[in-house]
Amino acid sequence: MKNTLTTSLLTCLLLAGTALAQGEKSGARIKFIKTEYNFGTLKQNDSAECSFVFQNTGNAPLVVASVGTTCGCTVPQWSRKPVMPGKYGTVKVRYNTSHKGSFRKVVSVKSNDTSQSPCILWIKGKVE
Numbered sequence: 547m548k549n550t551l552t553t554s555l556l557t558c559l560l561l562a563g564t565a566l567a568q569g570e571k572s573g574a575r576i577k578f579i580k581t582e583y584n585f586g587t588l589k590q591n592d593s594a595e596c597s598f599v600f601q602n603t604g605n606a607p608l609v610v611a612s613v614g615t616t617c618g619c620t621v622p623q624w625s626r627k628p629v630m631p632g633k634y635g636t637v638k639v640r641y642n643t644s645h646k647g648s649f650r651k652v653v654s655v656k657s658n659d660t661s662q663s664p665c666i667l668w669i670k671g672k673v674e
Contacts, residue, residue: 590643591643608658610635610656614653619641619645655667
């Protein structure tokens with residue numbers, strides 16, 4: 547009887563530990579293919595737009611809540627619809643090339659991925 551009780555107790559502890567470990571890995575997970583885009587050299591007033599592709603590698607719908615930039619010269623666009631597990635989404639970024647000079651701008655992506663929110667993206671280049 548003692549062996550059965552001990553075995554049952556150990557089995558319960560093992561299952562509880564497994565459930566806890568899986569619980570830590572559950573939820574939405576955002577993984578960007580690339581986190582930096584280099585426009586290179588642009589002419590003044592040229593169009594400058596890029597896309598950052600991400601995948602939901604988690605097991606729950608991923609929602610991008612907001613995308614922020616460091617100045618008004620960088621304008622983000624993204625879908626407000628949830629991205630299902632295994633599917634892809636896009637954050638588009640447009641840079642205003644009216645000012646000459648080098649630039650390096652931050653784009654901050656906030657989502658329901660609690661393991662890494664916000665995600666930081668970068669755009670850079672030079673306007674002649």
